[in-house]
Amino acid sequence: MNVKAILFDLGGVLIDLEPSRVFEHWAKVASVTPSSLAARWKIDDAYKSHEKGELEFVEYTRHLGRQLGISIPPGDWQTGWNALLGQPFPYVLSRLSELGQQTPLFCFSNTNQTHWASLEARTNHRQLVSFFQKIYLSYAIGRRKPDVESYRWVARDMGYQPADITFLDDNEANINGAEQAGFCTHHVKGPQVVIDFLDTLLA
Incomplete structure (x- = not known):
């Protein structure tokens, strides 16, 4: 070849x-089920803007909070977010x-x-x-x-x-x-x- x-x-x-670990961490902190968060999360314009460097992580997590219907500390947003990476x-x-x-x-x-x-x-x-x-x-x-x-x-x-x-x-x-x-x-x-x-x- x-x-x-x-x-x-x-x-x-x-x-x-390992995306399941992301929702498991956030769900535990927010006292909700991982499946409820997974059902609400989506690749939307805010996600794409974040991946293109147009939206800072703290701004994206504010959007996530509204999208997922939860409020958790900044450190837990980041810990859960990074749990994706195997x-x-x-x-x-x-x-x-x-x-x-x-x-x-x-x-x-x-x-x-x-x-x-x-x-x-x-x-x-x-x-x-x-x-x-x-x-x-x-x-x-x-x-x-x-x-x-x-x-x-x-x-x-x-x-x-x-x-x-x-x-x-x-x-x-x-x-x-x-x-x-x-x-x-x-x-x-x-x-x-x-x-x-x-x-x-x-x-």
């Missing part, structure tokens, strides 16, 4: 995400280390400053990001997936034609946006699919 550059998603592809999948570090020696690796993640600061404090995360030539964070570049122009912007900054970039993501909408921008894509639904793809490249 002739791959010139690989662009990875982060959450759900390289690290585990550990890198076991296969990631060894395979990326080997793959990075033969193919340029990049990362494009829809994330926010609070989550990224939490990840940066972890030793294994610092090792993970060291494998990438550059990491594109939605809150830092003011662009988020699946906007087609976000992929075109990233491709230009990477210095590759879209057709020369292989993009891996677990979200179908993000895959569709990348395809519209001209990327080669792999919809990786689950860790084993990622393992199989990386092993194919390393064969």
Whole structure:
């Protein structure tokens, strides 16, 4: 397989995400059920603005309080928010280390400053990001997936034609946006699919 550059998603592809833990923490503090919070939460304009760095976390939590119908201390908003973030999948570090020696690796993640600061404090995360030539964070570049122009912007900054970039993501909408921008894509639904793809490249 002739791959010139690989662009990875982060959450759900390289690290585990555990959204249930977010609602469990907030629900315990607010004395409500996690399911009631999960039913009310949604990816809305405020969420997207937060991921593009346009809305600070404290402002977003005020919005969340109204959306979810709860009022909890600022520290608990942040503790619950960061509970989303799991550990890198076991296969990631060894395979990326080997793959990075033969193919340029990049990362494009829809994330926010609070989550990224939490990840940066972890030793294994610092090792993970060291494998990438550059990491594109939605809150830092003011662009988020699946906007087609976000992929075109990233491709230009990477210095590759879209057709020369292989993009891996677990979200179908993000895959569709990348395809519209001209990327080669792999919809990786689950860790084993990622393992199989990386092993194919390393064969």
